[in-house]
Amino acid sequence: MNIVVCFRAPSPGPEVDALAGADALALAQALALGAGEHQTTALLGGTSMEAGSLRLALAAGVDRAMRVAADDMAATDFHTIGQLLAIALRRIGAELVLTGMRSDDEGLGAAPAAIARHLGANYVAGVEEIAIASPGTVDVVARGGGRKRRLRVKLPAVLTIATGPATPAQRPPRAGAAPAIEVIPLSDPEATVVRRRTELLGRLEPASRGVETVTSAAALVAALDRP
């Protein structure tokens, strides 16, 4: 099975080489599905400066790491991100796509749905457990409507991951050097992406809220519940 973990381009900052918390959960679930029988690929849309998460994924044991060459993905709306990554996923032949539930910066959780739409894949949000049921289906556990449900999902599917696996995978050390990060250029004539919809992120306004210090639990509750 061809499993792909999609990473979000990091926000500008000092820790661009860190793996975002949500992305780390998705990677852990992918690796827990087993080495050898499945090919696991890490995918990121962004610049070479933003590819730190792909290097970390290679070190963790993924078979391939691919970067869709694109500028300023951190400021791109989810429709465009979904369109862009779907092009790459189709080329990779992805059957099972795992992503974080929400990115650390914008916290939307909408790009996976856009990927699913452009891929024509199933979409299930908030997955906690995954098991391969057959070559064309996976069983997942997700909550909703007051129930914790085990679902059978036909592939291709895009799953957003809410928690890591119960038992983190320990992959054997890679023999030899890690493979290089492969690059999918956006200039590819097949990859026609309309990148003009960043206005959908909305207008950014600074939040000027100070921190109030209190001296008791009752004062804390009163301050928080103030209209």
Next chain:
Amino acid sequence: MIGASTAFRVPRRHASARRFLPNLLVPIDLRDGEPTGPSLFALCESRRVAHVAGATVYAIVMSDREIDGAVLARLGRAGADRVLLCEGAGLAAPALDATHGPALQAAVERVAPLLVLFPAGGAGITLGPSLAARIGAAFAGAADLEATDAVGPLADGVGRVIVRRWRGARAAYRRLDPVEIERPVVAILAAGVAAQQVGSEEIDVDVIACAPPKGNTTSEISSEPDDDERIPLARVLVAVDPALGPEAVARIAAAAPAGVAVVDRARSAAAIAASAPEIVIAIGDVEWVAMGTPHGRLGAILFGDDALPPRAVDVVWRVPAAAAGAELWSQIGEALAAFAAKGAS
């Protein structure tokens, strides 16, 4: 039955002005046949801003049968002008994109929305992003509403409704104006307390007959009650650092009123990720608290010299590290009782 529309159709971008009619759609989350507290709050909030924007509030109910009259009356009292009932086999089950997405799409095609406002703890995480992707809308994962009468492209006397959501570590928020961006906005509102009655019990119901999707690709194998069900519905979430031990959660929870969820931050990570509380209190660790909405409030109880991330919280109480223990947990639990006065639900 009035009509039937289940065909999947993606509206064209920059379509006619029909798409921007001031309709507010609120998908209702039913548990045991009753609307959840956040669903009633979402209707109440919609009613509040609808007065300014001259909008109509539609409650969307997905079910496999007719809606009970008492439920309709509750939806009306909470602020709905009309109910759209998407009726079809399997729609009473918890929502999945594969089974419920087409029904929601049918409702949106019947009534073109300005905003689609999911209640906290409902189907928003499952259906919201995919609906936004299908109709080319903006999306806000945890948001609140702001009404303004600022001059804009709408007719005189018609106000604007703006959705606000945090960005990053609460250094800034984004304002989404569906009129300005010329697209609908799909959002998940924070949990809150609905006013007792803001609307009328007299309410009309439009029924959309929904056939099951052809070639269903997601099916349920088994199901059990969710032990963490109350967490995404809670108005107040108290998240305890697991390093403080299970006794901390147990003692604080023992005194917490209804509507206040006290949880182990690690054990209930999945439910926390699906929640949108109005008030969050982090005990012992504040790294994770970049959540909530601009209207909401974040508090922290820190031990010793624990670092406070900039802009992470609104209110902080520092206690000596040695104070961590049964007496402090009971003190915190008793203080939480004050939330009951506002009817946390």
